Amino acid sequence: MTEPVLLILLSLTSHPRHGYAILQDIERMSEGRVRLSTGTLYGALRRLLEDHWIERFHGDDQSRGKQAYRLTALGRRNLQQETSRLRHLAQLASLRVARKEA
Amino acid sequence: MLSLYSSLLRLYPAAHRREFGEEMMHVLKERQTAANRRGPLSRIACFAQETSGLLRGAFQEHARQMIFPGPLSFSPRNFTMRSEFRFPKATALLMAIILLVVIMAIEKAKAISDSVPHTNAAIGPIQPAHLTIVPTLLIALAGVCVIAALSWLVLFALHRSGTQRLAQLDPSSQPRSGTGLHS
Numbered sequence: 376m377t378e379p380v381l382l383i384l385l386s387l388t389s390h391p392r393h394g395y396a397i398l399q400d401i402e403r404m405s406e407g408r409v410r411l412s413t414g415t416l417y418g419a420l421r422r423l424l425e426d427h428w429i430e431r432f433h434g435d436d437q438s439r440g441k442q443a444y445r446l447t448a449l450g451r452r453n454l455q456q457e458t459s460r461l462r463h464l465a466q467l468a469s470l471r472v473a474r475k476e477a
Numbered sequence: 478m479l480s481l482y483s484s485l486l487r488l489y490p491a492a493h494r495r496e497f498g499e500e501m502m503h504v505l506k507e508r509q510t511a512a513n514r515r516g517p518l519s520r521i522a523c524f525a526q527e528t529s530g531l532l533r534g535a536f537q538e539h540a541r542q543m544i545f546p547g548p549l550s551f552s553p554r555n556f557t558m559r560s561e562f563r564f565p566k567a568t569a570l571l572m573a574i575i576l577l578v579v580i581m582a583i584e585k586a587k588a589i590s591d592s593v594p595h596t597n598a599a600i601g602p603i604q605p606a607h608l609t610i611v612p613t614l615l616i617a618l619a620g621v622c623v624i625a626a627l628s629w630l631v632l633f634a635l636h637r638s639g640t641q642r643l644a645q646l647d648p649s650s651q652p653r654s655g656t657g658l659h660s
Contacts, residue, residue, distance in 0.1 A: 394504040412530020413504045417497045418537055442500050 376457050379411055380419050384428065384446065384454045391432035391445035394420070420444060428453060478509055478524055485528065488535035490542050571628060579617045586613065 379401075386392060386400040394416060402410055411419075423429045428450030432443040446454070482505045486498055505527060512523035632638045 394500055395507045398504065398508070410526065412526050412534075413501050413508065414527070414530035414532075414534025416504070417493075417501050418534050421493065421497065421538075441503070 378409065379415060380423070381454075381457060382409060382411075383416070383419055383423065384450060387429060387444060387446045388451070388454070391434065391443040393441045393443045397444070423450070479506060482509075482527060482531065485531040485535065488532070490538050492542075493538050568628075571625075575621050575624060579621070582617065583613070 382401045382404060383397060385404065386397045392400060394413070398411055398413075398416060420429065424431075424444075426449075427447055429444045430447050432445040434443055479502075483502065486494060486501060489498070508523055508527065509520075512519045629638060
C-alpha cells in the first residue's frame with residue numbers, strides 16, 4: 376500500500392469526507408509533508424472504489440462536487456492489517472538499529 | 478487557470494470524466510482559491526502541482542484502460558483477474574512448447590557453430606555467435622507471432638476463441654469477479 380493510499384484511508388476512518396476535505400486532512404496529518412494533487416487523489420479514489428475499500432456516502436449535500444466517501448468494512452479491515460504490518464516493521468527496524476548501535 | 482484545468486480534464490478517458498470530472502473540477506477550484514489567498518508563490522506551486530498531476534493522471538487512466546479495460550485488482554496475496562483476461566490452459570501450454578522449441582533451436586545453433594572451423598578459405602571468417610543472436614531472436618519472435626496467429630485462427634474457426642466463448646456465456650448466471658487490493 377502506498378503512502379497516499381494509506382493517508383486517504385486514514386482520513387476516512389473517523390467520518391465521511393469529500394475530495395477537498397481529504398486533501399486538507401492529509402496535509403494536516405502529514406504536517407505539510409504530503410500534498411496530493413487532485414489527479415493523484417482521484418486516481419486512488421477510483422481504485423479504492425473498484426476494490427470496495429471505500430464507498431460513496433450520500434449525506435445532506437447531494438451535489439456531485441461535494442460527493443463524500445467513507446470506508447467500507449473491508450477497507451477498515453485491510454487498513455487494520457496494514458497498520459499492524461507497519462507496526463511490526465517499525466519494531467523490527469528499531470530493534471535492528473538499536474542492536475547495531477550497541 | 479481554471480479553464481486550463483478544464484482543458485486538461487478533457488484529456489482523461491470519457492468514463493473517468495463522467496464519474497469524477499465534476500468533483501475534480503470542484504476540488505481544483507477550491508484548491509486554487511485557497512492558493513490565491515496565500516500569495517503568488519503558492520498560486521504558482523499549486524498550478525504546477527495540479528497541472529502535472531492532471532497530465533500524469535490522464536496518462537495513467539488511459540494506460541489502465543488500454544491494458545485493463547475493466548475493473549482489475551492486484552494484491553500480493555490475492556491476485557484476481559476478470560474472466561476476459563484469463564488465458565486458457567491450452568494457450569499457456571502452447572507458449573511453453575514454443576519457448577522450449579526456441580531454446581532447443583538456440584542450443585542446436587550453438588552446437589553447429591562449435592562444430593565448424595572459425596575460418597574458411599571460401600567464405601572467410603565466421604562471425605562470433607553474439608553478432609548473430611539478435612537477428613536469430615527476431616526471427617524466433619516473428620515465428621512465435623505467426624504460430625500464435627495461426628493458433629488463434631484455428632480457435633476462431635472452431636468458435637473456441639476467448640471472446641467467442643465469453644459471448645456464449647449467460648451474464649446473468651455468472652458471479653461477479655472478486656477484487657483485492659490495488660495500491
